Amino acid sequence: MTTISHVRGCLPSTMVTFGAALTTGNTEFTKQVGNMSTAVDKTTTGWKGAASAAATAGAISQKLTGTRIDEVVTSVAEYYKTYGSRLDGTRTALLTIVDNSAPAAGMTVADDGTVTAPRYPHADGPLVASIMQARLDGQARWFQTQLQELLKDFGDGEDQAATSIKVGVEALATLKEKPTAPMPTLPSIPPPKSPDGKYTIGDPKEPFLAHDDTFIYNSKDSNFGDWLNKQKWQAKLLGGEYVKSDFDDASALYRHYWDNNGKKMEFDYDEAYREDKNIRNSVDSEISRAAMAADYFAKTGNTNFKITGAPNTVGKGNNYPETENWQKAIGGHQQWSHANVRVEGNRVVMDVTVEAQDYYDFDKGKHDVGTGAPDSDNGRFTEIGWAKPFESHGTLTRTVSWDVGEPPSSGVTADTSSPSRNPGREDRSDGRGDGDNGRMPDNNRNTGGARPK
Numbered sequence: 001m002t003t004i005s006h007v008r009g010c011l012p013s014t015m016v017t018f019g020a021a022l023t024t025g026n027t028e029f030t031k032q033v034g035n036m037s038t039a040v041d042k043t044t045t046g047w048k049g050a051a052s053a054a055a056t057a058g059a060i061s062q063k064l065t066g067t068r069i070d071e072v073v074t075s076v077a078e079y080y081k082t083y084g085s086r087l088d089g090t091r092t093a094l095l096t097i098v099d100n101s102a103p104a105a106g107m108t109v110a111d112d113g114t115v116t117a118p119r120y121p122h123a124d125g126p127l128v129a130s131i132m133q134a135r136l137d138g139q140a141r142w143f144q145t146q147l148q149e150l151l152k153d154f155g156d157g158e159d160q161a162a163t164s165i166k167v168g169v170e171a172l173a174t175l176k177e178k179p180t181a182p183m184p185t186l187p188s189i190p191p192p193k194s195p196d197g198k199y200t201i202g203d204p205k206e207p208f209l210a211h212d213d214t215f216i217y218n219s220k221d222s223n224f225g226d227w228l229n230k231q232k233w234q235a236k237l238l239g240g241e242y243v244k245s246d247f248d249d250a251s252a253l254y255r256h257y258w259d260n261n262g263k264k265m266e267f268d269y270d271e272a273y274r275e276d277k278n279i280r281n282s283v284d285s286e287i288s289r290a291a292m293a294a295d296y297f298a299k300t301g302n303t304n305f306k307i308t309g310a311p312n313t314v315g316k317g318n319n320y321p322e323t324e325n326w327q328k329a330i331g332g333h334q335q336w337s338h339a340n341v342r343v344e345g346n347r348v349v350m351d352v353t354v355e356a357q358d359y360y361d362f363d364k365g366k367h368d369v370g371t372g373a374p375d376s377d378n379g380r381f382t383e384i385g386w387a388k389p390f391e392s393h394g395t396l397t398r399t400v401s402w403d404v405g406e407p408p409s410s411g412v413t414a415d416t417s418s419p420s421r422n423p424g425r426e427d428r429s430d431g432r433g434d435g436d437n438g439r440m441p442d443n444n445r446n447t448g449g450a451r452p453k
Contacts, residue, residue, distance in 0.1 A: 002152070018084075096299075106136075199289075211389070215382040216383060220384050237258070257381075266393060268394060276325075286335055312336070356395070362376070364379065
């Protein structure tokens with residue numbers, strides 16, 4: 001188990017210095033490679049020691065020209081620099097809590113990261129003492145969670161570094177004996193991950209969106225009954241477009257289904273955020289999770305970076321969209337986020353984009369939430385090739401800021417009062433002007449347009 005005293009005793013910053021020295025050029029390579037095997041043997045066998053990375057090297061006469069030694073040395077140097085920097089950042093964050101934040105709050109910290117709150121005096125009475133003690137205990141749990149996350153991260157980073165360097169040194173030993181040997185396979189350096197494993201540092205990575213077709217496009221022949229059903233459903237579409245203006249988004253996506261071209265379509269996720277409480281809650285939760293990840297990376301020494309997150313499903317449990325418009329428009333959907341983060345003094349600023357992805361289709365055995373109509377009624381139009389499923393997507397962006405170590409718990413960043421919407425496209429909450437399609441939308445002009453042209 002990685003303990004606070006062990007973290008205090010390690011010198012990962014020396015790894016950074018040593019790694020930098022290895023990348024200054026071939027002359028430096030020739031000076032360092034000779035005893036690197038011995039140096040790293042010390043590092044990996046006594047990794048827990050204080051001088052684990054204080055490696056020194058002799059000299060060798062072998063020239064690097066025409067060999068792959070320089071490539072391997074560069075990789076080993078990158079292991080030293082990258083892992084050394086990560087461990088140094090994690091250690092700094094951990095010791096800041098242990099030596100400063102926790103003692104300042106009157107907390108005691110054990111070597112395994114357990115945090116104990118002081119006992120609140122009973123002079124103010126048992127009720128007040130009980131309430132204040134609960135607050136102190138809650139703060140102690142908060143410190144303890146952060147410390148144990150940092151201890152785990154340090155231990156994992158240490159293990160990854162030791163394994164990578166060991167493989168690199170073994171490759172150098174092989175090439176030293178036979179410089180023309182094939183290039184060894186070296187471990188890649190995984191990007192840093194948040195404690196929950198869902199966010200990594202790096203550019204946005206759009207997740208895979210499954211196409212769960214249960215009605216296969218153009219797989220069956222049509223009949224007269226299908227023609228009658230088409231008239232019925234297109235009449236409902238016209239009714240939604242001209243009469244039920246609060247179904248503007250649902251109507252727009254359903255009409256695109258009948259466009260029968262399968263092209264990707266954009267919906268207004270900002271509008272969904274304002275209009276639907278459950279979508280708003282899911283977005284706020286995603287922003288909160290992203291902020292916690294960004295805060296963790298900021299505490300471990302990153303100052304200007306990007307993060308990208310893994311997808312989650314909106315619609316499971318009690319977070320299915322509550323408004324019929326958004327139930328019909330996107331229903332359960334896939335959500336993920338990415339962000340640009342910068343640290344300004346003790347302040348973290350995050351520009352986060354929440355992405356929503358959906359595959360608009362109909363599923364066998366399911367029913368419309370609002371009307372109870374079976375999905376098979378519309379899925380049939382896919383089977384006979386009259387209407388085609390398609391991917392849809394929407395985004396919203398927010399800026400959130402907080403003091404390092406205090407990320408927002410709710411993610412709420414915008415006014416969520418009832419919006420005044422565009423008549424005929426985003427219906428007003430008071431109903432005034434509904435049905436007038438003369439105005440263009442003033443938010444996302446790529447969405448809506450429910451009425452036929």
